[in-house]
Amino acid sequence: MAAPATALTLPRSPLLLSRRAAARPAAAVVVRAQPDTAASTSAPEPASEFKAPPGFKAPEPQRFGVKPGQQGSVFGASLGIPFRLGTGVFVLGYSPTFVSPAEVPSDQYALELGDWKVKESSKIDQCPRPEKPIEIYEFEGYVRPFLYCPFCRKVREMVSVLDLDVLYYPCPQNGPTFRPKVLEMGGKKQFPYMVDPNTGVAMYESDEIIKYLADKYGDGTVPIMLSLGLLTTITAGLSTIGRLGKGSSYIASKVPPQPIEIWAYEGSPFCKLVRETLVELELPHLLHRNELSVTFIAAECSAVRVAAPGDRNFSRKTVPYIEDPNTGVKMFESAEIIEYLKTTYSLYSSS
Secondary structure: OOOOOOOOOOOOOOOOOOOOOOOOOOOOOOOOOOOOOHHHHHHHHEEEOOOOOOOOOOOOOOOOOOOOOOOOOOHOOOOOHHHHHOOOOOOOOOOOEEOOOOOOOOOOOOOOOOOEEEEEOOOOOHHHOOOOOOEEOOOOOOEOOOOOOHHHHHHHHHHHHHHHOOOEEEEEEEOOOHHHHHHHHHHHOOOOOOOOOOEEEEOOOHHHHHHHHHHHHOOOOOOOHOOHHHHHHHHHHHHHHHEEEOOEEEEOOOOOOEEEEOOOOOHHHHHHHHHHHHOOOOOOOOEEOOOOOOOOOOEEEEEEEEOOOOHOOOOOOOOEEEEEEEOOOEEOHHHHHHHHHHHHEEOOOOO
């Protein structure tokens, strides 16, 4: 039986906080990875200064393409799309409408099909938005039979459907920082584990988390592919088998004082590859919702259009996109993001 939700007064240290100070000012708290032998509850040490790799230059965003040597990874990461029937690709109530070009503002991107443009709408604007990001402790990937987390994927899909900002705390196998924290807060090393700082609610159990998010930040409905019980769990599990062992085992890393910000969504194989690296390096990351409340696959280039916050002056771009407040780096392109993360945060050079 699913454990009931509990309203807790949670210790806020050493959790990382959002850096979006304009909306919710708060000082970032440094998290330092602890040795595997014990989980320390002492005050975290200051992190060393982080810099972009020498000679680093962010790549220009490209139209859809798979880089040489990345074909197998992208294919394996794409299995979730057919197994999950695209759940997590479209937001709640997504509806495309064919209109004349005159009906779409000139500064707003819209997919063009012949003499028509596709105007998008959704129900997200009618749903409550959390003031602070939801916090979720979870991990990616599949290690071996009976050691994978379809339950984490289910919750991430619901996050995409509801277009929520979420602060993810990665909990890979043998991760020294956040796995012990989940045990300290909730009493079990079970994942996913959600904390809603807006309400004080904390809970385990993926189905309970999904229902809570739907009721609190949606219209109360849960997508059909997240409502099929055992079939949902099986298909979510099968979607991970193309990436055996990826995104689930800890790689020794330097933990930065602020979470990396990422624009992404669950259905994209390119976003998944970047997320695997973030989880393996145990790097907290703040996933941002699409400010226009719509996520869709653009047929003309099979890439995703994401509108990021207005002060960044985005138009049509692809995801994933990251901003690293620890180094000042802002960049697109999944392969280059992965290399950047490993070079900047891994304690040991990859062979």
